[in-house]
Amino acid sequence: MKSFTPPSRQPRKASALANAEDRITLRTGARVRDRSALKKILLSTQLFYPYEIDVAIDLLDDQIKWKEESIFSFIFADRNRECVGYVCYGPIQTTDHRYDMYWIAVRKDMQGKGIGKILVDETEKRISGRKGRHIYVETSSREDYEPTRTFYRRNGYVEVARVPHYYKDNDDMIILMKSLP
Numbered sequence: 001m002k003s004f005t006p007p008s009r010q011p012r013k014a015s016a017l018a019n020a021e022d023r024i025t026l027r028t029g030a031r032v033r034d035r036s037a038l039k040k041i042l043l044s045t046q047l048f049y050p051y052e053i054d055v056a057i058d059l060l061d062d063q064i065k066w067k068e069e070s071i072f073s074f075i076f077a078d079r080n081r082e083c084v085g086y087v088c089y090g091p092i093q094t095t096d097h098r099y100d101m102y103w104i105a106v107r108k109d110m111q112g113k114g115i116g117k118i119l120v121d122e123t124e125k126r127i128s129g130r131k132g133r134h135i136y137v138e139t140s141s142r143e144d145y146e147p148t149r150t151f152y153r154r155n156g157y158v159e160v161a162r163v164p165h166y167y168k169d170n171d172d173m174i175i176l177m178k179s180l181p
């Protein structure tokens with residue numbers, strides 16, 4: 001478990017996380033009560049289709065059931081012992097140490113405070129520790145995903161492919177990647 005005070009970008013945001021009890025704690029072990037926290041986080045973003053939320057919870061259930069044997073690794077960001085953000089990643093089967101960052105989300109009221117960046121940094125560190133060198137993320141071309149694409153770009157992810165009409169008509173899949181040093 002690690003504690004972080006997210007980096008401040010704006011004085012208003014910094015003060016929002018300045019108190020000791022507002023510190024973000026990272027953990028990897030999934031708990032059953034994370035199911036409701038994750039649903040709350042994913043619903044709050046107003047971005048995901050209901051069936052995507054079901055899949056996200058399935059991945060969590062896999063981790064709860066199989067723990068270290070699950071191919072889906074999680075990092076949870078807790079604030080006051082409540083999960084407010086998380087990332088799910090894992091090795092891409094049949095590749096040579098390529099990793100997919102399957103999912104990342106921060107509860108709406110906690111976004112823009114640096115928690116997403118903390119989760120990405122920790123994910124990259126852990127993937128690097130497993131000798132992973134290339135990380136891929138898939139996201140939507142929808143306009144309401146523009147802030148998400150900005151977030152990935154700010155974290156060094158570069159668009160490498162686009163699959164037309166992948167999710168739905170006129171909703172393309174954009175693949176971004178980052179190579180670790």
Ligand SMILES: CC(C)(COP(=O)(O)OP(=O)(O)OC[C@H]1O[C@@H](n2cnc3c(N)ncnc32)[C@H](O)[C@@H]1OP(=O)(O)O)[C@@H](O)C(=O)NCCC(=O)NCCS
Pocket residue numbers: 009045047103104105106107110111112113114115116117118138139140147148150151152154155
């Ligand atoms: C994308 C998401 C995980 C980012 O988490 P976050 O805690 O809000 O992001 P951070 O505060 O750590 O921001 C990190 C960087 O991204 C930028 N960023 C984050 N949200 C942004 C936004 N809405 N618009 C523009 N830039 C944004 C920040 O400016 C920051 O860059 P900087 O360090 O150069 O200032 C979060 O906003 C989220 O849950 N979005 C909805 C779910 C989602 O889209 N998940 C990905 C599915 S593919």
